[in-house]
Structure formats: structure tokens, C-alpha cells
Amino acid sequence: MYLQTLGENAKNAKYTIGLLSEERRNSILLKVADALISNASYIIEQNKIDYDKGISENMKSGLLDRLLLDEKRIDGIAEGIRQVVSLPDPLNRILSEKTLQNGMHITKISVPLGVIGIIYESRPNVTADAFSLTFKSGNVCILKGGSDAINSNMAITKVIRDVLKSENVDENAVQLIEKTDRETASAFMKLNEYVDVLIPRGGAGLIKAVVNNSTIPVIETGSGNCHIYVDKDADTDMAVNIIYNAKTQRIGVCNACESLVVHEDIREALLPKLAEKLKEKNVEIRGDLKTKSVIDCVDATEEDFGKEYLDYIISVKTVSSVEEAIAHINKYNTSHSDCIITNNEEAADKFLKGVDSACVYHNASTRFTDGFEFGLGAEIGISTQKLHARGPMGLEELTSYKYTIKGNGQVRG
């Protein structure tokens, strides 16, 4: 009943929010940015409740850090909203139009998706980010954050809703699910009568639970077992440099490299140099037999090839051709981002066409898979499915379209 009310509120709100002009949406977002800053002490006070609870429950320091809000971070959140305001309007774009022989004029035009559900874990800044992206694109959102951040999320949501109210806009443009138990989360995933799309943001466990339980269309995001294949015709210095960046620049992210595939003809030239470089960050290498014939490393098991470590570990598989590399990668990857390093254009072309991933790189780090790096200006997540959106999702990916057809009495014969 609680969720049903939220669902009805959201469905009612979507009909007015989707019709707000670009100017109005932007002006409200700027006021939200200001309000977050002017209410920073209230938000920080509520965040302290969550943070203290985290400490008393021995939350890991990395998670505690992600949970913490201070003035600087709230400034950052507000700045993020202002950046979203500066982006082009994703709504009312004419995607195509034509006049049919019978005189009817058909226009395909971008419209909001409607009600977007977002399920996410600890970080409270997602609450403001998700609102700004969905509101800018004319959508209404229902947010389900983690219990660890509930007070922070409630505070941020309250500040946003107060602005909406004072602007005479339906405040149900954003609603937070305040019950943080699992049953409520499961029931939320069945709300397909009211929610048009569900986007989970978080670890593999959360994503899997949503995919398996949701009756709402889901956009699967996040999980990344990214591969780099070093071809026999690669520049080994470039390879070492790219692999070092993709593996160690930030280990906990979905576009980090987890798996290496190496042409056997280049293993002697590459692997000792690479091992030396990775030692700087104490990266553990797990290799197959032919890898072990060249460098000291841990034995790789079958399981290693399919693993997203999110840690200072990398697996190495040797192959005897680009075709074998492509087949190996298509078997074990998560269709996120994969890369070939080679100076051979033919091999590169085969790889770019043959690897079935959202982003396929030639001679560049997989770490670039990101809405900001791709010039989308913002990112709600990185889709690893093929339906609707693939790869980094910005504002346009938060829209659907409709056909409007103008006639003068046409009937079908």
C-alpha cells in the first residue's frame, strides 16, 4: 500500500513534469543547487547520524568515506547539478519526420521515459545526482537508497521537495522509499504498473537480484570484466603503459582492466616488462601455463578468467591468434569494455567488429568508458545490456520517443 501510493503519486506527477519547459526545469534545478548549499548544515547533521551508526557498526573505512558528506562535498553536489543545467535539453528533439503519400505528417520526437526507479547502495550523493538527471530529462524518479545512508537521503530529498513545492511544481517529481527492508525492495521491483524503467546502481549482487526479480523493464549496469588483448604486432611499451593505467589507476571501478589476453608470440617481449611495472603497485598476476613459462606468477584457474576482481589482481591468458582472443573475450567478458593493442590494422578491425561489448578500444585504456569522458556531460550509469542503451548513459538515454501524426481525416483502406 505504501509503495502503491508512491507509485500513484509518481504516475500523476509524470504528466506535468514531462511538460515543463526547458527553462523552467533548469531554473528549478539551479534553485535546488542553491538550496542544498544553504541547507548544508542540516544535511551534514543528518549525515552524521548515518556516519556515527556506520562507525558503531564497524563499517569499513572505504564505505565510511563514501558515506561522509561535508561542506566541500555538498558544494560538489551542487556544482554537479549546475553542470547538468548547462547541458542541452534532451526533450522535444525531432528524431525524424516525414509526410506520407496520403498526406499524413509523422514526427518522431523525444519524450521522457516517465517514472524511473533507481535502486542504489551507500553513497548519498547519488540521491541528488539521480534527481538532477531525471528532472532535467523531464522524468519523475522513485529512489531506493541503502539503509546505511537513509537519514542523509531523507535530508537531501526533503531539501529538493521543499524547492519543488515552493515553485508550485509537483514535489512527487522525486520520492524516496523510506523503508529500507528487503521486502520493500522486492515489492518495488514489481511495481510495473507505475514505474516505466528500473535502473540498479551498485554491486553485482544487487544487479542480479534486480534482473531476476523485477517485472519492470531494467537497464542492467555496472559489472565490468574488462579485457586487454596484446596482439603479436603490439608496441610493448604502449601495452605496458595502457595496462598499468587500466589496471591500477582506480581499482574499484567497472572500467578497470581485470583480464589480460596475450598473443603467445609476444609474451617474452611483453610479460617480464609488464610484471616489473605492475610490481610498483603490488599487482598479483594469475597466469596460465604459457604465462608461467615466462614470468613468476600464481596459477590462473578457469574461474579467474571470468572474475571482476576490483582489486590489485589481474589474470593472464595466452592465445595463438586474434580469433582465439576474440572468442575467449566473448566467452568471459561482461560486454562492458575491451581493448586490443596492436599496430596491425587488420587485427584491430577484426577485434573491433568481433568483440561483443559496449565499448571496444584500439590502443587506448578501458578507463575512458565514462559519460563525461565520452562527452555526454553526465552519466546515470554504464549499460551492459543491448536493449535501449549500451555503454555510458547520459541525458538522451533517459528519454524515449513518441510519434505524433497529423492528418486531415485520413482513414485506412
Place this chain on the structure above:
Amino acid sequence: MYLQTLGENAKNAKYTIGLLSEERRNSILLKVADALISNASYIIEQNKIDYDKGISENMKSGLLDRLLLDEKRIDGIAEGIRQVVSLPDPLNRILSEKTLQNGMHITKISVPLGVIGIIYESRPNVTADAFSLTFKSGNVCILKGGSDAINSNMAITKVIRDVLKSENVDENAVQLIEKTDRETASAFMKLNEYVDVLIPRGGAGLIKAVVNNSTIPVIETGSGNCHIYVDKDADTDMAVNIIYNAKTQRIGVCNACESLVVHEDIREALLPKLAEKLKEKNVEIRGDLKTKSVIDCVDATEEDFGKEYLDYIISVKTVSSVEEAIAHINKYNTSHSDCIITNNEEAADKFLKGVDSACVYHNASTRFTDGFEFGLGAEIGISTQKLHARGPMGLEELTSYKYTIKGNGQVRG
């Protein structure tokens, strides 16, 4: 285990099928069209088994007719394939490209969705249609037809697979699930490890079962409670003509009009004339109180407003403004196709923007919502969801995209 094997076969096939050139895909499709004609007697013989079983089980005449295959219909199926061949290639379209400041060149390019599952009911021609559309767009399909048509579907699939084999192409580009029990259908909907997208084609019960049970991303199709709103400023002759067409030209289709919304100021001018015209086809009118004050009709219940009759029945609701009409339609429609009839541009504009449907018409029949009528050249179904594709789905809607990124050693700072 049976389904798992089919899934693995399909996944293996998708990597080669998606890379076939346009020329090769077209030439194979033409050979399939020829083979269906040259094997017509085999197909008709197998179809007779299904047809005789239908008769012995007292299948309704409408369904029996949909099941029947004869030489003329097989010619029609082959002709349909040839038309698909003549359409532009939906693959390898460059959707956008740009060079970033760091010199990386990003190309967004259309690619197949991969493995498409299609669950459908009696009509065996869907087997060939679905194959031709999925193959033309570089996809692999797994088909689950109804038990009523199993022998016909097996025969058609065999003919297609024989052509693929003789062309040295992976014959698992098309696979038919030969077990027609419900358990197999349910298990099929959970095959998200192998199947990228699931498209159900059939009645509301089938669609609902798929939406509620599938862990594979689904494209919801078909169900249509289409509304026509006659505004106070409408031309009543045009209104009668359009409503008559949308209601009676073909009653069993999703783009037929089921519900009428009438501005109260025009009811006296419109409804008697309309009732007179609809009498020609014995259409039953179920109206609200203000409708009954003008014409003789059955009482409409709340349930009538949300009903897809697929019959010679229409509901009538009176309203006092275009805003009330929009709210009523957004509450009861299935987001398929809705229409306003008016000479008032302001009311039309409000309606086209405010009604949340795939296709919104001004002064034309809802019956035009169709891939062929919209100039897409073909149609795999009409999507009533907002994710991925909305409204009539042609070949382009059977594609996804990937980003290919070419660099010369870029790493992220």
C-alpha cells in the same frame, strides 16, 4: 538441458551471423524464399497434420483459418521475405562519431541485438517472418511457437536450416523450441545468459506471463486500448468517418479503436449520427450517463473504459474539457495509439503533447499504427513500452549499437 543447448548454439551462432555482409544475408534470404516455394508440398503436408488436429479438437474457425497454409499463402510468405531483402541494411550505420580533445576517435555504430527470443501463438507464417527480420538485421533467433502449429513450424524451420547449411552458414541462426509444454516456455523466459531480448507476440495473457516471468529484457507488444477523443471543435462528419474506420475496419487488431471520449458540448451533434453509422456493423455502444441522455445505449461500467474488446463494441465517456479527456485517456489507455479530432490547433497541440502513447493522432484513424503504413517496410511488432523501441518496430529497432574507440596509446589521467 535441452534449452541450455539451444542457448549455447544460439550464442555461438550470433558471433558469425552478425558479421555476415549485407550481400550475403540478402542472398541467403532470397534462397530461403525460393526454398519455401520449392518445398511447399512438404510444408502443406505437415501443416495438414496441425490443421486436422485443430478440426478434431474443435478449434474455432477464425483460428483454423490463421493456421492454414496453402500454396498461395506460402507464395505470400516468400514474397514477404523478398520485400525484407529489398529494405536498407540496418547494420553498420554510423549513428555518431567524434574526435575527443585527447585524439581518441569514437564511433557509435549499429550492431545486431544478438540472440532474440520470440514467443508467439498459432500463426505459422510468423516462423518465416521472424526469421527473415532477425536474419536481415544480423540477429539469431530462438522461436517458441504454439503447440497448435508445431508441425508446420518444424517444417518451415527445417527448410530454412537446410538452406543455411548448404550455404555454409551456422544453421543455428534459427532454432525452434520443439517442446510445447508450459514448463519449457517458463524455463525459456529465464535464459538470460544466452538470450539478449525476448519479444512476445500474442494475446494479453501471453504478454503478461512473459512480463511477469522473464529475466530476459522484454519488449512488450500488442495490447491496444486505443481512444478517439472528439473535441467540441470537431468536424462531426470527419469524426464519424474516422471512428467508423478505426472501430470496424478490422476488429481483432491492436490499433482498432475501443474507447471513445466525447466533449459534452458536441455530444448532441455527434452521437446520433455516429450511432446511426455504427449500426451498419451492429456495433454495441456502452455509454456513460451523458451519452445515454442523447442516444440509446448500454450502460458503461468503470471496467468498460479499460477494456480492449477486439469486438464490435465501443465505450463512450463524456468529458467537459480537453484536459479531462487527456487525463481519462492516460488513466485507461495502454499507451498504444490515441487520437483527437478537432479543428482547434491549441487543443490538438495539448493532446499531442499530453497523451502518453506511442502514437498520438490528430484527425486520422488509429488504424495507421503499423510498420508498413509508417514506411518502416516491415514490422516485428508494436511496442507499448518506452524502453528501446516504442510503436511500430522495424529492422532498425532490431539493432543495438556499440562504441568503437581508436587511440594511439591514450591513458586516463
